[in-house]
Amino acid sequence: MFLEIREPIDTLVTYRRGAPHPLLRAFRWKDRRYDVTQTNLVHPKRVGDVVHLCYAVSCGSDHFDIRFDPARHQWRLEAIDTSR
Amino acid sequence: MHLDMDSYFASIEQQANPALRGKAIGITGRPTEKSIVVASSRESKRYGVKAGMTAWEAKKLCPDLLLVPGHGIRYREITKQFLKILETFTPIIEVFSVDEVFMNVTQEANRHGGPVPMACAIKDVFRTSLGECITATIGIASSKTFAKLIASQNKPDGIGFLDPEELPELLETTPVAKVCGIGPRIEKRLHRMGVRTLAELGETPENLLRREFGIYGRFLKAVGCGYDPHPVSPFTQVSDVKSIGHSRSLRPDLRPLESALLVLRGLCDRVGWRMRRAGYVGRTVHCWYRSLSLTQFGGKQTTLPLPTDDGHDIYLACLDVLNRMPSRPEEVSKIGVSVSQLQEKAKTPIPLFAADRRRGRLNDAIDIVRARFGEASIRTADVLLFKPIPDHVSGFTMTQDEWED
Structure with a gap:
């Protein structure tokens, strides 16, 4: 089950030429750094005239849902998997 | 394919x-x-x-x-992503459902070395672009019905190819119910006629099938003979819109009629918004409900003197319809509204009275806000009386954060 968090986070991102979306490398949440080991799924989500990017990522055995709002340049931790 | x-x-x-x-x-x-x-x-x-x-x-x-x-929303977006991938292979794609498509690859298959290598290439692109868990089964045949049949026999993550030479054997061995479009009721009627396999269906005279099933008998005869008369119709060719509507199954606290009317208000608002975006106005408003026992359906329609695309007008018409019903239920499990007799707004005259024109300007302003900040950004106050619907519950596409934003 996922627990909703909805908190802004600091991220380390790579904008690679030709990639369809920015690649999330790591993020900091509650003074802890999480290195993204795998990006499982990325899909857009339209909110008004802004298209957010929703990331489902794994950091080792932890799984997170993260959202990028390109209009505000804001990354937000949406939810964490608590089933582990 | x-x-x-x-x-x-x-x-x-x-x-x-x-x-x-x-x-x-x-x-x-x-x-x-x-x-x-x-x-x-x-x-x-x-x-x-x-x-x-x-x-x-x-x-x-x-x-x-x-x-x-x-x-x-996630499923819908992934569907858009895989359709985008398929468009790089062929422009003739018919969307059958959220997870099924038909493609006409007659022209494009040779570029990939044939239909089977093309199917392999599609699966490879899916694996790299969507992920290793999201797999597809592909059926290849000369017509839609048989491509779907072959795909169903090769699930999951397979590729099925129907060689035309193998078609007679397939017809001999396939029960009629395996074909998409032949459900339990048609199957039962065919069994009564002594038809159990596709080959037997093909041997049945067409006039007999037409007498029993009407125009559908023609399709059944064609399938029995190993072809499908329906071509792949691309999803980019949008057919004319006949009506625009929304319905919603209600959670227990919204089932009393008073609360259900608030939901109906929201649905009317949404129908109006969709009509304005599509550039339509409509005259006939149909409002319906399903009672709590799931057995009773009630619904009536009314025709307005002037066509409208205003959610409030549609809601008033719905109230009028409900008031004219002989018996109104105390609780409903589902409620819906649709507007038909659509015509293009550009071809309708500008309202004569200033109040009507003001209403139109208000809707235009609301639409600009919604287009920029999302559907849930601006609503009538009475709709706010019930709690927002969580993302994973079907119905409104309003999500918690859209609500907050």
């Missing part, structure tokens, strides 16, 4: 969350036993869990079943 995504919703959830991979999961509205399983993973299908089962029934068959709340 027919492409069917394998255990689509469940595969997407397993792709998004590796902790779910290899586990028996069922996608539900809410992860409670009162919910319905709308899709199941390959692992849970082995236990007999099927879409449409109640969660407790599914749990009985598979006690380790994990109930996962669905994400409608």
